[in-house]
Amino acid sequence: MLFNSLEFILFFLLVYCAYLALPFRLQNYMLLGASYIFYGWWDVRFLFLVAISTTVDFWVGLLIENGRLHRTQLIGPAFFLGLSAVVFLCLNPQALWANGHPSLDLASLIRWSVIPWVFVGAVGFLACMYFIYRILELLPDPKRRLFCLMISVTTQLGLLGVFKYFNFFIDSLSFAMNSVGVETSSLHLNIVLPVGISFYTFQSLSYTIDIYRRQFKPTNRFFDFALFVAYFPQLQAGPIERARQLIPQISKPRQLDYDQSARGLYLILFGFFKKVAIADGVAPVVDQIFGSSGRVTWIDVIAGTILFAVQIYCDFSGYTDIARGTSKLLGIDLMINFNQPYFAQNPQEFWHRWHISLSTWLRDYLYITLGGNRGNIAFVCRNIMITMLLGGLWHGAAWNYVLWGFYQGALLCIYQVWRHSYPAKKHASPKPWIIQATAILGFFAFVCYGWLLFRARSFTQIIDFTRLLVTDFGDLDYGASLPRLSAILGLSLLIPMEIIQFWKNDALYYQRFPVPLRGLFIAALIVVIIIGMSNEPAQFIYFQF
Amino acid sequence: MSRLSSFIFSSDNARRIQVALRLGVWIAIGLTAFDVLINVVFAYPSDPRNTNPSRFQIYFEYGRSTDAQLARMTRHDRSQTAPITLAGWYNPITVEEKSETTQNPIVTFYGMSHAVQLAHALARVSNAYTPRVVGAPGATANWAYGAYLRDRGGAKSRAVVLALMSANLPMITTMSPMTWNIGFPMPYTEDRFFIDNGKLLVVHPPYESFEQYVETFHDQAKWTVACELFAKYDTMYSPFIREASFLDHSSLFRLLRRAYGQRLERSARAGVLDQSGFHPDSEQIKVARAIIRDFSQHARADRMIPIIYIVNNFGYSDYLFQALKPVLDADNIPYVSSHQIVSPNDPRGYVPNSHFTDLVDEQLARALINVIKMRSDIK
Numbered sequence: 001m002l003f004n005s006l007e008f009i010l011f012f013l014l015v016y017c018a019y020l021a022l023p024f025r026l027q028n029y030m031l032l033g034a035s036y037i038f039y040g041w042w043d044v045r046f047l048f049l050v051a052i053s054t055t056v057d058f059w060v061g062l063l064i065e066n067g068r069l070h071r072t073q074l075i076g077p078a079f080f081l082g083l084s085a086v087v088f089l090c091l092n093p094q095a096l097w098a099n100g101h102p103s104l105d106l107a108s109l110i111r112w113s114v115i116p117w118v119f120v121g122a123v124g125f126l127a128c129m130y131f132i133y134r135i136l137e138l139l140p141d142p143k144r145r146l147f148c149l150m151i152s153v154t155t156q157l158g159l160l161g162v163f164k165y166f167n168f169f170i171d172s173l174s175f176a177m178n179s180v181g182v183e184t185s186s187l188h189l190n191i192v193l194p195v196g197i198s199f200y201t202f203q204s205l206s207y208t209i210d211i212y213r214r215q216f217k218p219t220n221r222f223f224d225f226a227l228f229v230a231y232f233p234q235l236q237a238g239p240i241e242r243a244r245q246l247i248p249q250i251s252k253p254r255q256l257d258y259d260q261s262a263r264g265l266y267l268i269l270f271g272f273f274k275k276v277a278i279a280d281g282v283a284p285v286v287d288q289i290f291g292s293s294g295r296v297t298w299i300d301v302i303a304g305t306i307l308f309a310v311q312i313y314c315d316f317s318g319y320t321d322i323a324r325g326t327s328k329l330l331g332i333d334l335m336i337n338f339n340q341p342y343f344a345q346n347p348q349e350f351w352h353r354w355h356i357s358l359s360t361w362l363r364d365y366l367y368i369t370l371g372g373n374r375g376n377i378a379f380v381c382r383n384i385m386i387t388m389l390l391g392g393l394w395h396g397a398a399w400n401y402v403l404w405g406f407y408q409g410a411l412l413c414i415y416q417v418w419r420h421s422y423p424a425k426k427h428a429s430p431k432p433w434i435i436q437a438t439a440i441l442g443f444f445a446f447v448c449y450g451w452l453l454f455r456a457r458s459f460t461q462i463i464d465f466t467r468l469l470v471t472d473f474g475d476l477d478y479g480a481s482l483p484r485l486s487a488i489l490g491l492s493l494l495i496p497m498e499i500i501q502f503w504k505n506d507a508l509y510y511q512r513f514p515v516p517l518r519g520l521f522i523a524a525l526i527v528v529i530i531i532g533m534s535n536e537p538a539q540f541i542y543f544q545f
Numbered sequence: 546m547s548r549l550s551s552f553i554f555s556s557d558n559a560r561r562i563q564v565a566l567r568l569g570v571w572i573a574i575g576l577t578a579f580d581v582l583i584n585v586v587f588a589y590p591s592d593p594r595n596t597n598p599s600r601f602q603i604y605f606e607y608g609r610s611t612d613a614q615l616a617r618m619t620r621h622d623r624s625q626t627a628p629i630t631l632a633g634w635y636n637p638i639t640v641e642e643k644s645e646t647t648q649n650p651i652v653t654f655y656g657m658s659h660a661v662q663l664a665h666a667l668a669r670v671s672n673a674y675t676p677r678v679v680g681a682p683g684a685t686a687n688w689a690y691g692a693y694l695r696d697r698g699g700a701k702s703r704a705v706v707l708a709l710m711s712a713n714l715p716m717i718t719t720m721s722p723m724t725w726n727i728g729f730p731m732p733y734t735e736d737r738f739f740i741d742n743g744k745l746l747v748v749h750p751p752y753e754s755f756e757q758y759v760e761t762f763h764d765q766a767k768w769t770v771a772c773e774l775f776a777k778y779d780t781m782y783s784p785f786i787r788e789a790s791f792l793d794h795s796s797l798f799r800l801l802r803r804a805y806g807q808r809l810e811r812s813a814r815a816g817v818l819d820q821s822g823f824h825p826d827s828e829q830i831k832v833a834r835a836i837i838r839d840f841s842q843h844a845r846a847d848r849m850i851p852i853i854y855i856v857n858n859f860g861y862s863d864y865l866f867q868a869l870k871p872v873l874d875a876d877n878i879p880y881v882s883s884h885q886i887v888s889p890n891d892p893r894g895y896v897p898n899s900h901f902t903d904l905v906d907e908q909l910a911r912a913l914i915n916v917i918k919m920r921s922d923i924k
Contacts, residue, residue, distance in 0.1 A: 258561045288860075294891020479892045485604065515564060519571020526572070527579045530797055533804035534607075 001041040003322045004276055011038065012326060019330055024253040028227055031330070035232035039196070044088050046194040049159055051084035054229045057204045059129070060152040061211045061218035061225070064145050068137055077222050078126050085122040090115050145212055152208035156201040163194055168397030196236035198394055202361055204229050207243040209365055216244045224250050231332075233323040237316070239337040239357035246332070254331030264328030266510075266522075271321030273525045277532030278494060279315035281487025282307040284535075288480045290455055298472040300479055301465045305452045307483065309444075310491065312451065313342065316355070342447065343502045345439035347411040350447060362391050377420050381413040388412065395454075400462065404453045411446060486532030493524060576797065583796035593618045593627035605796050607728040608803030612789040614730050615723065621759055633681030633688070633722075633733030636754040638695050641678040643668075652917065653677040653698045655689040656708025659856045659900060663706070663913065666906035671914055677702065681733060683726060684708075685716045690836045691736030691747075698849050704917050705849050707840050709833060710856035711865035711889075712899070715817040717829045717836075718780040720750050725781040725813075727806035732758050737778045738832050745835040748778050780828075781813055818861075823868035834872040841878045850920045852913065855882040857889040858899060879916045881909060 001008050015034045019027055040047050055077045062069055095109040096102060132151070136144050177183075207228070210216035219225050228247050234240075289296065289304030317338040324334045337357050344350035351359045370383040385406070392405015431439075456462045482488070501509055510518060589606045590598050598606070606614075618627035632639070641661070642651075652667065652674050654660040664676035677699060679692045686709040698705045716725045720737045723730035734750030751771040752758045761767040775782045786806050792798040817827045824830060837853055844851035853873065855866050863884035873880050886908045887894030887901065894905050901909070 258558065258565070262565070288892055291860075291890055292892060293888045294893050481892070481897065515567045516571045516574075519568050520575040520578075522568075523572050523575025523579060526576060527797065530800045530804070533801065534807045 001038050003319065004272065004280075007041070016329060020256075027254075028223060028250060031232070032223055032227045032230065035227065035230040035235060038232040039230065039235055040088070040093070042195050043192070044091070044093050046088075046192075046197075048084055048088040049163070049194055049197065050200060050230050051081055051088065053156060053159065053201060053204050054226045055081045056129075056155045057152050057208050057229070058218075058222055058225045059133070060148045060208050062220070063133070063136055064148045064208065064211045065218045067141065067144060069133065073220070073222070074130075074133070078129075080222070080226075081126065082122050085118050089118045149208060149212045152205065156205045160197060160201050163191060163197055165393075165397050167191070172399075199238045199240055200229055200235060202358075202394075203240050203242075206240070206361060206365065207247075210243055216247075219247055219251060221251065231327075233327040233330075234334055237319050237323075238355075239320060239323070239335050240361050241334060241357070245335060249332045256329075256331045260328050260331065260333075263508075264325040267321045267325030267328065269325075269522065269525055269529075271318045271323075271325060272529050273490060273532075274314035274318030274321065274494070276318075276535065277486040277490035277528045279311045279318060280535040281484035281490060281532055282311045282314075285480050285483050286311055286455070290457060290461070292479075295479065296465070296468065297477045297479065298468050298475040299477065301452070301468050303478065303480065305448045305455075305465075308455045309342070309448050309451045310487075312454075313338070314494075340498055340502055342444055343440055343498070344447075345436065345443055347408065347415050347443075347446075350443070351408075351412070358391070358394070362387050362394075366390065377417060380416055384412045384416065385409040399459070400453055400456055403462070404450055407450050407453055411450075484532070484535050486528055486535060489528045489531065493528065580795055580797045584794070587796075589617075591617070593620060593625065593630075596628060603728070605799065608799030608801070608806065609793050610789040610802070611723050611727075611730045611787040613793045615732055615762060616789070619732070619759060619762055621763075623755070626755075626759075629682065629729075630732050630758075631755055633684065633731060634754050634758075635691060635695055635734070635736075635750075636757075638679060638692055640696070640699065641680070642699075643675055643677075649673060649675045650703030650917075651675045651677050651699070651701055652704045652706060652913075653679060653696070653702040654706045654708065654854075655679050655684075655693045655696075656686075656706075656854065657684040657689075657710060657713070657856075658682060659710060660684075660689075660706065660708035660854060662900055662906050663708075663854060663909055666903070666910035667913060670907050670910045674703075674914070674917070682731060683713060683722050685713050685719065685722075685735060686833055686836055687717050687719075687738050688733075688735040690738070690840055693840060694736075694843070697847060698844070700847075702849050704852055704920075705840075705844050706852045706854050706913070707837070708854040708856060709837075709865065709869070710858055711818075711823075711861035712856075712858040714823065714833060714865060715814050715829055716781060717832050719782075720748075720775055720779040724775060724779045724783070724787075725810065727786055727803065727810070732762070734758075738836060739828070740831055740835055745832075745839050750774075781809070783809055818864065822862070822864040825868060825871075830868050833869065837869060837872055837878060838876055841876055850917060851878060852916055852920075853878055853880040854909075854913070855880060855884075857882065857884045859889055859892060859895045862889050879920050881912045881916055883909060886912060 001011060011034070015030070018030050018034075022030055036047055036050075039050065058077055059069060059073075062073055090111050092108055092111055095105040095107075136147060139147060207216070207218075207225075211218050219228075224247065227250050228241075228243060231241075231246070231250075286304055286308045289300050290308070292300075320334075320337040324336075327334045335357055337355060339353040339356065341350055341354035344353050367383055367387040370386060371379060372383060373380055375383075388405045388409030389402060390405070392401045392403070392408065395401045395404070430436075452465055453462055456465065483491075497510075501507060506512075510521060513521065583605050587599070587601045587605045589602050615630075618630050620626035623631060641664075649672070652664075654664045654676065657680065661678050661680045664678045667674055667676045679689075679696055681688055681692070684692075686707070689707050689709075693705065693707060713725075716722075718737065718739070719725050719735065721732065721734045723732055734753060736750065737748040738745055739748070740746070751774050752761050761771050772782075772787065776784070783806075786802065786809070792802075817824055817829045840853075841851040853869070855869060857863050857865055863882065866882040866884055869880075872878070883889070883901065883905070887905045894901060896902055900906075
């Protein structure tokens, strides 16, 4: 279910009304059910992966901390997993809906052919887990903790590996073998990438790693944990929440207050503004330029790349704003994921501002684990490169994402070497605004080139476009169309807003406007959204990651 | 005191509620102001003969109900009505042809503006043929075939060209562009073809001439009957898009209706076309293939060369050609497909209004001449 769809608006209204009417515990059960409906709207079968991820990490968390499970902690999740296997794998809810109308096709409602496999698989998996549990119980504490963590890491990365990276590595290996003359048979699997798998597996992993590091106590309540993994506002594209931030909010009754609700509504509106009016309004131009099979000029590449920078920012931060806004209406705060990234003056600052939940995840669980800054400059650069290459690969199973990660890593390494050679003065006065503006624009150019690598369809296109940037300098024969009216109007509102926010260093600056001005400002956002509603609604870019 | 009333009557919350209400009022004032401003600044010309409204006037007019747009455009008097209301009628069929001063073979084109432009390009690149055009703005393949069946090449053509284009192929199962061209409804009507037991059958529209249309449109009972026929046979008919209401006066509501209309159009396209191409099992493709087959049989029976002109619009790859190729090959039907001349992913082959550049049209015209020559040689 897309945020920018009528289905979601109706869905959320129902959820919100039910939420207001229910007591705390039932609110959590209802939210869990709603989250599963939200995710299953796309493909119900992949909810089983969410269920596996949830069950295994719930057990692992408790085993790391306590060394054993109570009977209810063992049986409840096992029953949940078995039931999930039956419901999500054996039933076909699409049979209840045909050609846009409700229907009841009993013959196809049950996937009879998979029932024996599901039964054998579920029983086998649970028996295997029980066997491992019995062994873990016998192990001494440090070993048990480590083994438990390994189970969590293997499960989560295994899901990612099979569903996201298997074909990529097999195809790359096959290509490499074929290019040296060794014929291989294709092992390509015909599998679909489950939406949001990179987000919920990383989120679940952070839970077990934090418990292993004794930074967080596991929850005893299975359904609270299940809600933490599947919480619908951030299930499909983040932010990748930390357990210590989200689980305490889930486990305690929540107070809805005016300020939080007002802020939530504004974030939803602003998210729709960025996504519907701007991102979807520039997307056709970007698609034209990067999809062109004809002549492309220097100005086409420049325009296409800058517009893609606008698109990906408005698309992803728009999603995050809607996620944070809906969550605020439910009384739960999600972390800030974007903090004006295009105002960064260097690569380090950029990664403190862009996709903050991922960059801090990579920092805490990968970069620091590799040794972080504790070594000489070469050691630090090695850690940065490994982290950024894997960060690039996280975005997608394709070599251009790896190249993008490499490029970002290289920028960070160069910056580290620079900082190492010319350390910043501790009490240096702020730079004049003209220097800051130049640094922002200069670094934005580097960011944009990174987006070219990210968006390109092939290596050939990267080479062609890079060559055009260098050799075709100044060719202003623009061949693509203009962005949609909503994007032009939207950007003429968004850019001053971002500059004011940066200048004042205040994300809530609009709340200090006089009421009439605030009302007109919100009305302007609504008008631009309405204009943008005619744009082709595109899926959020980060869903594919 | 209940929780709700204690919430409302605490002084702090009462102040916040007051602010929220004031904010709501100002948002409403702002929306109304924008609505009025758009209506005033970008007011659409009321004179139906004005054919040059600005881009913004057109943009903010999109979404007005079809009935309201037709009412603004339509007059009884041909000299007073909007020129677009006169175009595309089957009765009488409008033919653009040069007076025959030479014995050049005649090539008749049936279709949309792309077909007209190809005909003009043919005249530019060669003196050996006389183009003759039976066209309508945005004409779908069903309109073109209906026009062919009424004209039959004027009983004097050497070749007849039937044009199909990927952008409006999903509308091949409609009865008038007023049901699918939401931004610019044109009242002319089209034959609705459908397949029954493998045979191509036809439902004729409720009116086929401008005069019949004006009479029907201004008679509520007749108009209702006509719209019932559209509702029954036209796959893109929507009462929400057609029926006028007082909300037509609101520019923001028009934008919302426009968004709904776009959604309707996208879902119609999605039912026929996805990223791998047109669905061969869709009714639209089946009808298109049947039209091509029947057209070629009729033309050959009339001793004319049938030629299919496939316009692969920008962004549609060569999907239409691929969808039609099986029947073109099976029945050995001559064709010219634009993807052979210009890539459907190269914006430089197209002008902003989605037509081909003159250069591309001329290349297409040369390709057409080659096809005619080759088929003439075979005969």
